[in-house]
Amino acid sequence: MIEVQDLSKTFGDNIAVDHVSFSVNKGEILGFLGPNGAGKTTTMRILTGFIPATSGTAKIAGFDVFNDSLEVRRRIGYLPENPPLYTDMTVHAYLDFVSRIKNVLAEKREERITDAMQKTNIEDKRDDLIKHLSRGYRQRVGIAQALVHDPDVIILDEPTVGLDPKQIIEVRHLIKGLAGNHTIILSTHILPEVSMTCDRVVIINRGKIVAVDTPANLTTQLKGGQRVHLEAQADESAMRTALQEIQSIRKIAVEPASSGRLAITVEASPGQDVRSALAAKIVSRGWPLFELRGVNLSLEDIFLQLTTDDSSHAAKAAS
Amino acid sequence: MKGLYAIYRKEMQHYFVSPVAYIVVAVFLLLCAFFFTRLLAYMIEQSFEMSMQGMQMGGGAMNFDVPSLVVRNFFGILSSLLLFLTPILTMGIYAEERKRGTMELLMTSPVTDVQIVLGKYLAQLSLFAVMLFPTFAYMAYMFFHSDPRGPWKILFCAYLGAFLMGGVLFSLGAFFSSLTENQLIAAVLTFGAFLFLWVIDFGSRGATTGVGGVVQYLSVIRHYDDFSRGVLDTSDVIFYLSFIFLGLFLTVRSIESMRWRRA
Numbered sequence: 001m002i003e004v005q006d007l008s009k010t011f012g013d014n015i016a017v018d019h020v021s022f023s024v025n026k027g028e029i030l031g032f033l034g035p036n037g038a039g040k041t042t043t044m045r046i047l048t049g050f051i052p053a054t055s056g057t058a059k060i061a062g063f064d065v066f067n068d069s070l071e072v073r074r075r076i077g078y079l080p081e082n083p084p085l086y087t088d089m090t091v092h093a094y095l096d097f098v099s100r101i102k103n104v105l106a107e108k109r110e111e112r113i114t115d116a117m118q119k120t121n122i123e124d125k126r127d128d129l130i131k132h133l134s135r136g137y138r139q140r141v142g143i144a145q146a147l148v149h150d151p152d153v154i155i156l157d158e159p160t161v162g163l164d165p166k167q168i169i170e171v172r173h174l175i176k177g178l179a180g181n182h183t184i185i186l187s188t189h190i191l192p193e194v195s196m197t198c199d200r201v202v203i204i205n206r207g208k209i210v211a212v213d214t215p216a217n218l219t220t221q222l223k224g225g226q227r228v229h230l231e232a233q234a235d236e237s238a239m240r241t242a243l244q245e246i247q248s249i250r251k252i253a254v255e256p257a258s259s260g261r262l263a264i265t266v267e268a269s270p271g272q273d274v275r276s277a278l279a280a281k282i283v284s285r286g287w288p289l290f291e292l293r294g295v296n297l298s299l300e301d302i303f304l305q306l307t308t309d310d311s312s313h314a315a316k317a318a319s
Numbered sequence: 320m321k322g323l324y325a326i327y328r329k330e331m332q333h334y335f336v337s338p339v340a341y342i343v344v345a346v347f348l349l350l351c352a353f354f355f356t357r358l359l360a361y362m363i364e365q366s367f368e369m370s371m372q373g374m375q376m377g378g379g380a381m382n383f384d385v386p387s388l389v390v391r392n393f394f395g396i397l398s399s400l401l402l403f404l405t406p407i408l409t410m411g412i413y414a415e416e417r418k419r420g421t422m423e424l425l426m427t428s429p430v431t432d433v434q435i436v437l438g439k440y441l442a443q444l445s446l447f448a449v450m451l452f453p454t455f456a457y458m459a460y461m462f463f464h465s466d467p468r469g470p471w472k473i474l475f476c477a478y479l480g481a482f483l484m485g486g487v488l489f490s491l492g493a494f495f496s497s498l499t500e501n502q503l504i505a506a507v508l509t510f511g512a513f514l515f516l517w518v519i520d521f522g523s524r525g526a527t528t529g530v531g532g533v534v535q536y537l538s539v540i541r542h543y544d545d546f547s548r549g550v551l552d553t554s555d556v557i558f559y560l561s562f563i564f565l566g567l568f569l570t571v572r573s574i575e576s577m578r579w580r581r582a
Contacts, residue, residue, distance in 0.1 A: 045423075049426075050427050051578050051579070083420075084419065084420045086419070086421060088337065103321060103322070
């Protein structure tokens with residue numbers, strides 16, 4: 001449905017998007033993950049035909065976003081970072097206007113508007129002026145605006161910003177419910193959002209793609225080197241030296257816990273399972289072992305690891 | 320076409336709820352009414368005096384064409400009112416959309432830049448027509464009550480001239496509004512440009528050849544004088560139409576360039 005090939009965008013000397021390639025299948029939800037200023041918004045603006053790319057091509061439903069811009073724009077719904085609202089209009093009048101410029105047929109218009117309002121749960125604000133709505137409602141009107149013409153592709157730039165936790169959950173459900181009929185790209189810097197809603201994740205940093213995979217795969221594959229949490233009773237420095245003898249461990253954190261025990265967190269090198277080695281080591285020393293469990297690295301950790309500079313990695317390793 | 324109509328419709332809705340449009344139109348009509356009554360009273364007074372003088376000289380009553388003089392002076396004043404008021408009506412047309420981020424909605428919708436520009440421009444012209452229309456009532460009243468009836472042709476020429484000149488002001492104002500996100504900057508630029516086109520022939524009045532002639536030709540107000548005298552000259556009409564076209568063309572280009580500039 002969406003094909004992006006070698007896309008680049010520069011603003012003067014500043015490279016916003018750097019040779020990005022990815023594709024999205026029909027009915028899929030793709031998450032665009034990256035810190036602020038990573039190039040998410042720029043990529044989305046290129047896809048929606050708002051700005052042209054410096055080089056490379058992007059196709060939506062087979063139409064080039066630059067050469068067949070109007071055909072592409074007919075097929076997309078787009079929620080920019082700041083919802084594009086006419087605040088002196090009522091919700092209904094606004095959605096009516098959007099449905100008109102998106103070429104919704106006159107006889108289908110009311111039905112589409114009602115449907116979009118139902119999906120985003122804003123029916124009770126139908127005749128309110130947008131300027132009187134709260135941030136959360138405005139955001140939902142923005143989402144309704146992207147749905148009103150029932151587009152094949154929906155592009156949402158940070159759709160849950162400014163919503164309260166309950167609304168965030170509702171919006172995530174809404175987005176999940178839209179998949180299948182619609183192909184969705186959403187950008188976010190909130191990680192749980194990606195693991196909860198997206199089929200696939202593109203992690204982007206400084207304009208470059210650093211990883212493309214399913215959220216589950218990213219967690220396992222990139223961090224096969226798992227993290228193990230231990231609780232044992234022993235002398236702190238003796239424990240440290242003992243654990244350092246295990247080769248595939250690359251990071252040890254030992255902290256005193258309650259009743260003289262030690263809380264230990266161990267990080268293994270990628271692809272290594274150190275749990276049995278740890279158990280054997282501690283038991284062979286005759287130390288009582290209370291707990292040993294593997295901890296899955298969260299997307300947060302992967303994200304930080306992928307997007308932080310090598311220099312800061314080095315700094316962390318040194319400390 | 321549908322996209323153009325959708326834009327037009329939205330703009331008209333906007334004027335309907337916008338306090339700015341109401342206030343500008345109200346101030347405009349109030350001032351028009353004031354000037355019209357003062358002018359009419361003054362001209363009638365003058366005509367009495369002239370006929371008195373004529374009688375005293377023994378030459379019989381002199382003809383004094385009150386309606387034509389009122390039209391001419393009234394439309395002269397009207398043009399200055401437009402100079403002050405149109406920048407306020409045009410300043411927000413694109414600047415506000417840019418500031419609110421709704422330009423992004425329009426530019427990612429299946430409407431062309433030309434449709435956006437024309438839809439907005441036609442809405443502005445409609446507002447302008449609505450704004451001018453009540454003044455026609457004053458004029459019609461005066462024409463029906465003068466004997467012999469006033470020359471309608473002069474009146475229609477004058478309105479055509481006002482409409483064309485307004486068209487130029489609105490198209491240039493829209494262009495300046497498309498250059499910035501700041502409405503005040505748009506208004507000041509528009510006002511400055513209008514004023515400049517107004518007085519561009521200052522110092523070269525009377526010249527007919529060379530630079531002076533060209534500069535005179537560019538003066539927006541000079542072409543307007545012909546209309547309010549009841550002269551319908553195609554060169555004046557073409558002058559205004561080409562100015563309108565230039566303004567619209569520049570606006571389309573300016574919107575296109577937003578796509579390339581936006582950081």
